Amino acid sequence: MVEVRLEGVTKRFGRVYAVRDVSLTFGDGEFTVILGPSGSGKTTLLYLIAGIYRPTRGKILFDGRDVTDLNPNERNVGIVFQNYALYPHMTVYENIAFPLRLRRVAESVVERKVREVAEMLGIAGLLGRYPSQLSGGQQQRVALARALVKEPSVLLLDEPLSNLDALIRIRIRSELKRLQRDLGTTAIHVTHDQSEAMVLADKMVVMRDGEVQQVGGPEEVYNKPANIFVAGFVGNPPANIIRARLPQPGFPCLQLPDGSSHCIQDPAVAGRLSALRAGEVILAFRPEHALLSDHPVPDYIPVEAEVYTVETLGRENIVTLLVGGEQVKVVVPPNVKPEMGAKVYVNVDEGRVLLFDPETGVNLEYLKPAEAAEQEHGAHDSGQGGAEA
Ligand code: ATP
Numbered sequence: 001m002v003e004v005r006l007e008g009v010t011k012r013f014g015r016v017y018a019v020r021d022v023s024l025t026f027g028d029g030e031f032t033v034i035l036g037p038s039g040s041g042k043t044t045l046l047y048l049i050a051g052i053y054r055p056t057r058g059k060i061l062f063d064g065r066d067v068t069d070l071n072p073n074e075r076n077v078g079i080v081f082q083n084y085a086l087y088p089h090m091t092v093y094e095n096i097a098f099p100l101r102l103r104r105v106a107e108s109v110v111e112r113k114v115r116e117v118a119e120m121l122g123i124a125g126l127l128g129r130y131p132s133q134l135s136g137g138q139q140q141r142v143a144l145a146r147a148l149v150k151e152p153s154v155l156l157l158d159e160p161l162s163n164l165d166a167l168i169r170i171r172i173r174s175e176l177k178r179l180q181r182d183l184g185t186t187a188i189h190v191t192h193d194q195s196e197a198m199v200l201a202d203k204m205v206v207m208r209d210g211e212v213q214q215v216g217g218p219e220e221v222y223n224k225p226a227n228i229f230v231a232g233f234v235g236n237p238p239a240n241i242i243r244a245r246l247p248q249p250g251f252p253c254l255q256l257p258d259g260s261s262h263c264i265q266d267p268a269v270a271g272r273l274s275a276l277r278a279g280e281v282i283l284a285f286r287p288e289h290a291l292l293s294d295h296p297v298p299d300y301i302p303v304e305a306e307v308y309t310v311e312t313l314g315r316e317n318i319v320t321l322l323v324g325g326e327q328v329k330v331v332v333p334p335n336v337k338p339e340m341g342a343k344v345y346v347n348v349d350e351g352r353v354l355l356f357d358p359e360t361g362v363n364l365e366y367l368k369p370a371e372a373a374e375q376e377h378g379a380h381d382s383g384q385g386g387a388e389a
Contacts, residue, residue: 001186002063002153003028004049009058011044011210018044020210021058026154027203028063029184031177035197036207037233042190045207046156049188051075062153073102075154078147078185082159084139086131092118092142093127099150117145120179137168144176148183155180157189161196173199194234198222206230222286228361231284231354237318239284239354240328242303249278257324258304265299266350272364273355282356287331289352292319292344300347307342321346 004026011019019041026032026049034042047053049060051072060068067075078099086095093114100110118124121141131139140160147155161169161176177200180187191197197204198218206213206221206229214226225231231239245255252270253263264270273281283301296302305321305328317337319330323346330346338344355364 001028001184004154004186004188005061005064006045006049007059007061009045009048009055009060011041011048011053012056017210019048019055022210022212023058024205024212024215026186026188028186031180031187031189031200031202032205033189033191033197033201033203034205034207035191035194035234036213037192039209040207041210042192042207043158044210046079046158046188046190049154050077050079050156076150076152077154077156078150078152079156080140080143080147080158080160082162084131084143084160084163086139086142086146088131090130091127092123092129092131092134095131095142096127096145096149099146103150113149114145117149120148121145136164137172140164140172144179148185152185155185155187157187159191160189162191162193169196176200194238195236198234206233208233224363224365225284225354226363226366228282228284228356231356231363235286237287237329239286240290240330242283242285242323242326242328244281244283246273246276246278246281249276250274254281254283254301256301256303257326260302260304262301264301264350269350269353269355272367275364275367276355276357280358282358282361283348284354284356285348285352287318287329289349290328290330291347291349292321292330292332292336292338293347294344296345297347299350301350301353302345302347305344305346307338307340307344309340310337312337 006022006024009019009022034045036042044053048055051070055068059066096114096117097110100113118127121144123138123141123145126134126138161173164172173196189200201218204218204221205215208229214221214230221230221234225234232241242257247255252273253261255261264273291297291300303323305323308320308322308327311318317332317334319332319338321328328346356362357364
């Protein structure tokens with residue numbers, strides 16, 4: 001168990017910055033999930049921590065000790081790969097025993113440790129089999145057992161669940177979380193699956209193009225996404241994005257895509273809006289933070305929309321609607337099933353609406369007062385009038 005720290009870590013492959021100036025701390029015993037789309041640098045980051053890659057710049061520290069120039073076997077990391085990478089000519093027993101044999105551990109200790117870890121992962125009955133005689137889920141457990149048998153300081157998981165079918169994936173992910181909690185091992189897990197990230201993480205690191213977009217607990221990332229990218233990536237379905245206009249600075253009244261006007265009553269949201277200069281404003285809302293109705297609902301932001309499709313999921317329905325040519329999705333109870341093509345109102349919960357700076361994409365909730373003041377100042381300078389926030 002260690003704390004892993006990255007200080008200004010960059011990894012370049014030729015001209016490509018796979019990871020760019022990343023500084024992060026992975027807490028001792030914490031389960032961190034690195035989430036991002038394909039090519040965002042997740043695997044590269046994991047391999048840098050493992051010692052498979054050396055950084056182009058920056059430092060990696062385990063419990064304050066500089067391990068930047070150490071090889072993987074000198075870092076005591078356990079790694080589980082997406083394809084499990086089991087040795088096909090070895091039995092399950094020998095696969096699990098392999099890291100101990102490399103360390104020339106006494107045979108009696110090997111036997112005890114292999115049996116212990118196999119027992120813990122529910123594969124003690126499979127020790128005599130070869131990998132080809134196992135299901136995907138069983139192979140995954142063997143790979144996990146091999147990573148855990150040497151009692152690693154850090155457990156590194158590179159999309160370990162993505163080759164499993166949906167039901168087994170859901171079962172193993174909760175077992176994995178429980179196992180990590182019981183062992184107290186620092187774990188770093190890479191995935192592009194945001195549901196998996198939300199379920200497993202004590203802490204999430206959202207990446208894009210080699211750069212960290214946000215670090216935070218799952219609820220924080222979900223409820224207060226740092227920018228439009230995170231809002232549109234996290235959540236199933238992700239947040240809806242609507243472009244509106246602020247006609248007059250200092251007044252929290254919006255012009256909505258359907259041409260109507262709405263003045264925000266919620267004091268926090270109104271305050272954020274008032275700090276903006278006139279012009280485009282980007283609004284986002286979670287699919288569960290809006291109501292559908294055939295009339296505007298008081299205290300909500302009502303936007304006219306046309307029903308595009310309805311997906312029935314049993315526990316709830318997901319209604320896709322067209323708002324000013326853009327699709328938005330709203331989660332509704334199973335008894336709400338509007339007709340395709342019907343004209344309805346999407347009533348967005350004012351208190352839950354997210355506002356983003358149209359130029360930088362930053363969530364206005366994260367703007368410090370000084371930055372908001374700068375915006376206000378900029379608005380004066382550009383002759384567009386100032387905010388009164
Ligand atoms: P995926 O989910 O598809 O595995 P990822 O987020 O793990 O993606 P990386 O594999 O870390 O992303 O790749 C980040 C960037 O670095 C990509 O643009 C990729 O093409 C590039 N890259 C990764 N490894 C190498 C390499 N060995 N040589 C050259 N470019 C590389």
